Amino acid sequence: MMKRWIFVLPVVLAAAFLQAQTNTTRPSKKTDRLTELFGDPVIVKGKGIEITRNQLDEEIIRRKEMLLASSAPVPPEVDKQVLDALIAAKLLVTHATEADRTKAKTSSTSTWRL
Numbered sequence: 001m002m003k004r005w006i007f008v009l010p011v012v013l014a015a016a017f018l019q020a021q022t023n024t025t026r027p028s029k030k031t032d033r034l035t036e037l038f039g040d041p042v043i044v045k046g047k048g049i050e051i052t053r054n055q056l057d058e059e060i061i062r063r064k065e066m067l068l069a070s071s072a073p074v075p076p077e078v079d080k081q082v083l084d085a086l087i088a089a090k091l092l093v094t095h096a097t098e099a100d101r102t103k104a105k106t107s108s109t110s111t112w113r114l
Contacts, residue, residue, distance in 0.1 A: 035054060040054050043056060044083070044086075046091075048094040049087070049090040049091060050090075051083075051086055051090065056082065056086065059082050059086055060078065060079055063078060063081075063082050064078065
């Protein structure tokens, strides 16, 4: 189990770091309108992390799109899986040192090099 985390940790850190840098997608007009009316409620708040409803919704949509694009079935517990992954990624990013981020970035670029 520990070996699995050693492999997964750099990948998750790199993905979270790269997503934070390249997250330039604009929310849909529907999301904008709902946010105007009701705000963007915080659904998870912890020491150093905060996840809003819009962040969760966008990630759920992205995950479902990826699954459907690969012809994989969408599991009924996808919402819980996405929330768990968001919490884990935010915790890892907040506790990562600059050396961890650099190592994760080099590891991910060497892994995903085409």
